[in-house]
Amino acid sequence: MNNAELVATIQRLRRERRAVILAHTYQTGDIQDVADFVGDSYGLSKKAAEVRDAEVIVFCGVQFMAETAAVLNPGRAVIMPDPEAGCPMADMITADQLRAFKAEHPGAPVVCYVNSTAEVKAESTVCCTSSNAVKVVRSLGDVPEILFVPDMYLGMFVEKQIGRKMVLWKGFCPTHAMIRAETVQRLRQENPDAKVMVHPETRPEVQELADFVLSTGQMIELAKKTDIRKFVVGTEDGILHALRLTAPAIEFVHLSPFLRCPNMKKTTLAKIARSLETLETRITVPEAVAGGARRSIQAMLDIAAGG
Ligand code: 13P
Ligand code: SF4
Numbered sequence: 001m002n003n004a005e006l007v008a009t010i011q012r013l014r015r016e017r018r019a020v021i022l023a024h025t026y027q028t029g030d031i032q033d034v035a036d037f038v039g040d041s042y043g044l045s046k047k048a049a050e051v052r053d054a055e056v057i058v059f060c061g062v063q064f065m066a067e068t069a070a071v072l073n074p075g076r077a078v079i080m081p082d083p084e085a086g087c088p089m090a091d092m093i094t095a096d097q098l099r100a101f102k103a104e105h106p107g108a109p110v111v112c113y114v115n116s117t118a119e120v121k122a123e124s125t126v127c128c129t130s131s132n133a134v135k136v137v138r139s140l141g142d143v144p145e146i147l148f149v150p151d152m153y154l155g156m157f158v159e160k161q162i163g164r165k166m167v168l169w170k171g172f173c174p175t176h177a178m179i180r181a182e183t184v185q186r187l188r189q190e191n192p193d194a195k196v197m198v199h200p201e202t203r204p205e206v207q208e209l210a211d212f213v214l215s216t217g218q219m220i221e222l223a224k225k226t227d228i229r230k231f232v233v234g235t236e237d238g239i240l241h242a243l244r245l246t247a248p249a250i251e252f253v254h255l256s257p258f259l260r261c262p263n264m265k266k267t268t269l270a271k272i273a274r275s276l277e278t279l280e281t282r283i284t285v286p287e288a289v290a291g292g293a294r295r296s297i298q299a300m301l302d303i304a305a306g307g
Contacts, residue, residue: 003030006269010034013276019056021272022047022069025216026264027060029241034269035060038242040217041114042129042304045297048072058275059283060267062087066283067118071293081271083281085263087115089201092171093150095119101147105167108145111137112296113154115173118285120149122292126299130154130200130215134161139303153177157200157213175261176201179234183256184209187232191253197222198234198255210234216242223247236261 001009007030014021022044023035032038037047044061048069051057057078059066062085070078093101098120102110112124113133121127128136137158140146146164148155150171159165179202188196188209197212197219207213214222216239223231223246233240234255243252275281285293 001270001273003269006273007034009273010269010276013273014058017056017276017279018054019058019276020051020054021058021060024061024065024238024264025220025242026236026238026261027267028238028265030269031060031267031272032238032241032245034272040129040131040215040220041065042131042215043217044069045072045114045129046301048078049301051076056276056279058272060272061085062090062261062263063283064090064115064117067285067293068114068121068297070283070285071118071121071290072297074287074290077279078283079275079279080281080283081268081275082266083283085266087173087263089113089150089171089173090115090117090120093120093169095123098123098149101149101169105145105147108147108167109140109143110147110149111140111166112149113151114297114300116150118289118293121296122289124149124296126303127296128300131217132300132304133158133200136300136303137166138162139306151201153203153207154200156204157207160204173201173261175236175259177203178258179203179206179256181205181209184232184234187253187255191230191232194230194232194251194253195228196232196234196255199236202234206234219243220246223250226250235259236264238264 021035049072109125114129146166148166149169152168155168195211198210230251
């Protein structure tokens with residue numbers, strides 16, 4: 001089947017299955033175009049929790065995102081077109097490792113980036129995404145110690161924003177960590193008329209050279225309202241499609257062809273069509289884990305919604 005036939009099949013099956021398709025902005029453009037909702041991790045969590053009309057949520061992203069949808073909306077079948085799409089950063093801390101980390105720092109609250117397993121979320125005080133990490137950490141007040149897992153670079157970004165140290169787990173995103181400061185310097189020289197935006201999963205020395213450090217959702221929001229006409233974009237390449245659709249008058253230059261997450265690219269139109277046909281692969285989280293994970297995700301949603 002060619003792409004047009006696959007899209008027609010997906011449209012038909014989506015109606016028959018009463019399904020809704022959610023996609024992260026790191027998915028390829030053809031998948032973003034067929035989705036009912038495209039967003040960042042925070043937007044997708046909120047959306048997944050709100051789904052009422054549909055019976056099935058097809059999640060085009062990576063495992064931890066589909067797990068979060070299953071935790072927040074246990075009444076719906078959450079399916080992943082390719083269940084092998086994981087997140088190496090999420091796998092850099094296990095629940096056992098987090099329990100040992102907590103034992104070394106008794107009483108310290110744990111802020112856990114949403115890029116983590118449901119078991120790790122269940123062991124945490126509160127979750128965060130890259131768009132609300134600063135607000136979530138601030139909400140904890142002046143406690144002696146805060147543990148932040150698993151992304152040390154997002155942790156360092158938060159530390160800088162709020163002017164305090166945390167105890168950081170040494171995880172990172174292998175895709176964003178590949179980007180070096182020299183690349184930003186070179187792209188700046190090649191594009192003197194552009195501003196540079198990067199994701200907080202990049203290294204601190206990369207963030208240091210950028211004009212804006214933003215989550216993917218914040219990048220889209222900036223593109224909607226800015227007078228700036230050219231950006232160098234330092235995050236996964238799927239975002240370029242969403243940015244160009246949002247702001248066709250702005251020129252977007254990708255910082256590096258290495259900014260491509262192999263797991264985000266595992267989903268294809270053909271796999272979406274097949275998953276709607278077979279309703280496979282269903283993502284479930286045992287209630288013993290889901291209850292704790294729901295508590296820490298809900299704590300984040302409450303803080304993010306607050307003034
Ligand atoms: P955001 O969607 O919060 O920008 O995070 C990006 C990411 O790494 C998702 O895996
Ligand atoms: Fe994980 Fe990085 Fe891929 Fe996001 S871009 S899913 S953090 S590996």
